[in-house]
Amino acid sequence: MHILNKESIIEIVKKLDLVPLIQDGFVAYSQGRSVVPPVGELSFKDPPGDVHIKYGYILGDSYYVIKIASGFWKNETFGIPNGQGMMLLFDQKTGQPKAILLDDATLTDIRTAVAGQICAQQFANDVHCIGVLGTGLQARLQVEYLKQVTKCRTVMVWGRNQEKIEQYQLDMEEIGFKVALGESPRQVAQKSNLIITTTASSEPLLFSDDILPGTHITAMGSDTPTKRELGPGLLKSADLVIADSIAQCQERGEIAHALVEGDISNDRIVELGNILSESKPGRTTPEQITVADLTGVAVQDIQIATAVFESYLEKEI
Amino acid sequence: MHILNKESIIEIVKKLDLVPLIQDGFVAYSQGRSVVPPVGELSFKDPPGDVHIKYGYILGDSYYVIKIASGFWKNETFGIPNGQGMMLLFDQKTGQPKAILLDDATLTDIRTAVAGQICAQQFANDVHCIGVLGTGLQARLQVEYLKQVTKCRTVMVWGRNQEKIEQYQLDMEEIGFKVALGESPRQVAQKSNLIITTTASSEPLLFSDDILPGTHITAMGSDTPTKRELGPGLLKSADLVIADSIAQCQERGEIAHALVEGDISNDRIVELGNILSESKPGRTTPEQITVADLTGVAVQDIQIATAVFESYLEKEI
Numbered sequence: 001m002h003i004l005n006k007e008s009i010i011e012i013v014k015k016l017d018l019v020p021l022i023q024d025g026f027v028a029y030s031q032g033r034s035v036v037p038p039v040g041e042l043s044f045k046d047p048p049g050d051v052h053i054k055y056g057y058i059l060g061d062s063y064y065v066i067k068i069a070s071g072f073w074k075n076e077t078f079g080i081p082n083g084q085g086m087m088l089l090f091d092q093k094t095g096q097p098k099a100i101l102l103d104d105a106t107l108t109d110i111r112t113a114v115a116g117q118i119c120a121q122q123f124a125n126d127v128h129c130i131g132v133l134g135t136g137l138q139a140r141l142q143v144e145y146l147k148q149v150t151k152c153r154t155v156m157v158w159g160r161n162q163e164k165i166e167q168y169q170l171d172m173e174e175i176g177f178k179v180a181l182g183e184s185p186r187q188v189a190q191k192s193n194l195i196i197t198t199t200a201s202s203e204p205l206l207f208s209d210d211i212l213p214g215t216h217i218t219a220m221g222s223d224t225p226t227k228r229e230l231g232p233g234l235l236k237s238a239d240l241v242i243a244d245s246i247a248q249c250q251e252r253g254e255i256a257h258a259l260v261e262g263d264i265s266n267d268r269i270v271e272l273g274n275i276l277s278e279s280k281p282g283r284t285t286p287e288q289i290t291v292a293d294l295t296g297v298a299v300q301d302i303q304i305a306t307a308v309f310e311s312y313l314e315k316e317i
Numbered sequence: 318m319h320i321l322n323k324e325s326i327i328e329i330v331k332k333l334d335l336v337p338l339i340q341d342g343f344v345a346y347s348q349g350r351s352v353v354p355p356v357g358e359l360s361f362k363d364p365p366g367d368v369h370i371k372y373g374y375i376l377g378d379s380y381y382v383i384k385i386a387s388g389f390w391k392n393e394t395f396g397i398p399n400g401q402g403m404m405l406l407f408d409q410k411t412g413q414p415k416a417i418l419l420d421d422a423t424l425t426d427i428r429t430a431v432a433g434q435i436c437a438q439q440f441a442n443d444v445h446c447i448g449v450l451g452t453g454l455q456a457r458l459q460v461e462y463l464k465q466v467t468k469c470r471t472v473m474v475w476g477r478n479q480e481k482i483e484q485y486q487l488d489m490e491e492i493g494f495k496v497a498l499g500e501s502p503r504q505v506a507q508k509s510n511l512i513i514t515t516t517a518s519s520e521p522l523l524f525s526d527d528i529l530p531g532t533h534i535t536a537m538g539s540d541t542p543t544k545r546e547l548g549p550g551l552l553k554s555a556d557l558v559i560a561d562s563i564a565q566c567q568e569r570g571e572i573a574h575a576l577v578e579g580d581i582s583n584d585r586i587v588e589l590g591n592i593l594s595e596s597k598p599g600r601t602t603p604e605q606i607t608v609a610d611l612t613g614v615a616v617q618d619i620q621i622a623t624a625v626f627e628s629y630l631e632k633e634i
Contacts, residue, residue, distance in 0.1 A: 001419065003320065035359065035360075037357060037359060040357045040370060040372065041354060042352065042354060042372060042373065042374070042381060043352075044374075044381075044409060044410075047410055047411075049410075049411075049412055051381070051407075051412065053357060053370065053383065055359060056359065057359070057361075064359060064361075064368070066370065066385060068383060068405070068407075070407070070412030071412070072410070072411050072412045075411050075412070078411070080411050080413065084407070084411065084412035084413050084414065085412070085414075086405075086414055088385070088403075090368075090385075090387070090401070092361060093361075093364055093366075093389070094364075094366075094389050094392050094395070094397050094401065095366055095368065095387030095388070095389045095392070095401035095402070096397065096401050097401065097402075097403055097419070100417060102318065102414070
């Protein structure tokens, strides 16, 4: 049994070509070549916290993977990162534990940003401004990972906390982006043709008439049944609605709200893996509005954890 | 973060007074002082294997616990134990990982045997013969743990594999039991007034008219929706039907079958924790037939994992 600490995980993951790995995971999932049970959940009230257990395996792989990731929103007041967690790899043929990746949720952060990168590459037009809602870790990582798929270095950001917005601006300018501050989510939408929503909001922030033709939205903030960032009508007016996992999006995230409100029907939702494998069409005209709803699927965890561990083993030999 | 290996876990657990710990867990569960989501499950076909993820927390405790335990039934042909797994402890207030107990499912084996011991103590009459179905690890541990609650050292065992039965006889005689071999489950039942069923059978082994008045049965082999050891009618004719967790037993184990077949109704099932706290009656006359259906509840894992880790920390200081 191998135990990898965060430092070695970060060293290894830097050298991995993550996009094809995560894409393969989504394709395996959509083609039914994986086993991914419903997400396990545990909630805490005081202090408030959510734990997600995502687990499963890809048929024919060496390992099955269990990922534990939590968000405890008061942690930062004690100087502890909000995100915590680890990934566990077990032998698919014997159940024996093979590796514990003590990543403190870093691999979850990265595989989430990579999914956003894949969506931007697939669905966005030539980007003139990246719109960002939120100023947290994903608001940074998502934009940073876009560097590999667009030349655009112009960002407009909106957030609730002025201090955090200014810090975001400083930090992102340091890594090469020009950051304007939006006065409202609507202003961000009016300036951008690629929008990434990364907040933990439970009230809609963007509405149908905020969005310009040709925009792609990656909505990744809402990953529970209560959170939402996109208002009623928005998914109805979108030309293409993509789910990372149809099964999960029926229960949580933006699509779940739109289904309840009758804005869309199940047959209008296309699964990301089916577009990546070209069995379903993606964007077909530049004018279309496309929305990708990312809730985070265990296949992403399986792919990144397996790649990190296999790369670690290669170096060991 | 602390990582405990199997050897230190076994050393620590030997010195713990487990019965009150596990009893407290069942009582907390039945009184709604715990959060225990549905069991997570993962199945494998070739080679066949089942993984159970049991997790949750007791309100006011320091830790939340995730337990991973698997059974891969072909392992023994490769010289690897069928049971594999680990227990993880995280801080309830921050989500930070605090301990990994690399117990290889040993703590699951022990807390399961302790639950059987608690049931025997609560529900069995003065025991003249312990009847055992199955010859595996639980067929041994359950009987070994009974030493603390009965003076009876007479066992009648039934199993399908002659070689394993003889090995069982040898091994159990070494730890002080006199073991007779039953020709059928019925013969075992006709000789015994405490019966422990520990097989992975998916066909019923014991039937209503096999059971003598005054018998207590602890059925712990069936922990999935398909496995069963008790035949139609048996729970109907029992005077007291106890579930370790009513919610779990409605989905898996003997009670689930009896509910589907209309043998019992939900209001006839009594939860173990409610009897232990004396809010519901247990056995009231010596003639009654009592059946306890054990599917294994996360509170058992939470209690044993927390006690092991706290005892480890005390020694560290």
